[in-house]
Amino acid sequence: MNDLLEQVRQGQIRAIARLITRVENSPAAAEQAIQALYPHTGKAHVVGVTGSPGAGKSTVVNALVKTLRQQDVRVGIIAVDPTSPFTGGALLGDRVRMRDLSGDPGVYIRSMASRGSLGGLARATASVIKILDAAGFDYVLVETVGAGQAEVDIANAAHTTIVIEAPGMGDEIQSIKAGILEIADILVVNKADRPGADRTVRSLKMMLHLGPVGGTRQSGRISSPPTASQNGAAWNIPVLETVATEEKGMAALAEALGQHMAHLRQSGDWVKREKERSWREVEMLLQERFMAQFQASVPPELRDSLLTAVAERKVDPYTAVHQLLEKSESKRKG
Amino acid sequence: MDQAKPRILIAKPGLDGHDRGAKVVARALRDAGMEVIYTGLRQTPEMVVEAALQEDADAIGLSILSGAHMPLVQRIVDLLAANQMTDVPLFLGGIIPNEDVPVLKEWGVTGIFGPGASMDEIIAFIWDAVGGAPAGDVA
Numbered sequence: 001m002n003d004l005l006e007q008v009r010q011g012q013i014r015a016i017a018r019l020i021t022r023v024e025n026s027p028a029a030a031e032q033a034i035q036a037l038y039p040h041t042g043k044a045h046v047v048g049v050t051g052s053p054g055a056g057k058s059t060v061v062n063a064l065v066k067t068l069r070q071q072d073v074r075v076g077i078i079a080v081d082p083t084s085p086f087t088g089g090a091l092l093g094d095r096v097r098m099r100d101l102s103g104d105p106g107v108y109i110r111s112m113a114s115r116g117s118l119g120g121l122a123r124a125t126a127s128v129i130k131i132l133d134a135a136g137f138d139y140v141l142v143e144t145v146g147a148g149q150a151e152v153d154i155a156n157a158a159h160t161t162i163v164i165e166a167p168g169m170g171d172e173i174q175s176i177k178a179g180i181l182e183i184a185d186i187l188v189v190n191k192a193d194r195p196g197a198d199r200t201v202r203s204l205k206m207m208l209h210l211g212p213v214g215g216t217r218q219s220g221r222i223s224s225p226p227t228a229s230q231n232g233a234a235w236n237i238p239v240l241e242t243v244a245t246e247e248k249g250m251a252a253l254a255e256a257l258g259q260h261m262a263h264l265r266q267s268g269d270w271v272k273r274e275k276e277r278s279w280r281e282v283e284m285l286l287q288e289r290f291m292a293q294f295q296a297s298v299p300p301e302l303r304d305s306l307l308t309a310v311a312e313r314k315v316d317p318y319t320a321v322h323q324l325l326e327k328s329e330s331k332r333k334g
Numbered sequence: 335m336d337q338a339k340p341r342i343l344i345a346k347p348g349l350d351g352h353d354r355g356a357k358v359v360a361r362a363l364r365d366a367g368m369e370v371i372y373t374g375l376r377q378t379p380e381m382v383v384e385a386a387l388q389e390d391a392d393a394i395g396l397s398i399l400s401g402a403h404m405p406l407v408q409r410i411v412d413l414l415a416a417n418q419m420t421d422v423p424l425f426l427g428g429i430i431p432n433e434d435v436p437v438l439k440e441w442g443v444t445g446i447f448g449p450g451a452s453m454d455e456i457i458a459f460i461w462d463a464v465g466g467a468p469a470g471d472v473a
Contacts, residue, residue: 091372
């Protein structure tokens, strides 16, 4: 393991690929790897890319990374696709849209199956981000599974969250509902050459209270560029138009990303976000540990008979929880 | 609670545009409980091997209908060797004339599946190549 970790820190692709597999497959391996690598993390800028299925997340990532690579930066990409709840298998197809990035030694792409997690990421995604961070990638882009309204885990894992919409995905009520739009640091209306793009942009801007609608549109950007704000000032969420298949609007998107990075540093939001992210991560690990401890402390027969009783409407779920907790406590004390 | 899942790369090297076979196999492997990385059409041998390396693939499946399987496979085999990846099983589907089979096998292609191959046969081959189906799994 130690040799492998050293090779990962040197950025060796085979070692990175192998370590990711181990971390995905085994919580014990993840613990060991992250304990060793954690001191070497914290340098990469983590960018989340989310949005509904078919909005063009992979295509935007492809075009954005090509643009970012014009600067001298290395980019790691984690592309998450859903695991079948029925067979446990997965079809990971994000590479299909990222073919322009192959052959570029400064880009590493890893497809990941969600393996039962519901928040749009896989359980191991946070660890994989750290592996790529420790391996020296300047940016880590995380593309979530096609997200609907509630898959907001990415906001806790990323420094900058890009939410991608496409025209014609619903009326204005959709844009004022709670959920995924609220986590955006940058909003992108992709497929902006399609009919209805104006309307989508207008309703997003309405949601953001960004002043007058229907502003003049030029070269991919329609709202005024966000300005790097003074200490503590709020971030103005830009609404950008892109046509990712033609790489239109990518310079503006890369620029907005850079401005958001600068904003996070200057406003102190970086520290705040890192602290929130750390808490979420510790909290999740705590939950897993508590659950494992609890399961080990309650005889399976008792759990089974209680569940049967709940299913047969003889015991209510709350009473079942009380009884399980009592049993668990007495077992641990005894 | 360790859960290893086979990661299978399905690629279509070469210039023919018929990816139905590759998609059907990818879908069937997904349904058999594997994680399938699908790379799409018109992959160069370099792209296939790079993807297998980055994805830490347990096996590589190639679909080739163009008749160019000999030079494509040869190049892929060479690249796998150059990357110390000869331990990754390579299997092939498509239109492969019988006389080419012995040569391909000699190069290290472990499974060759023509138009008559059944999906069960392909799935069983892959489980075997990656170290067996998980206990209790009916593949």
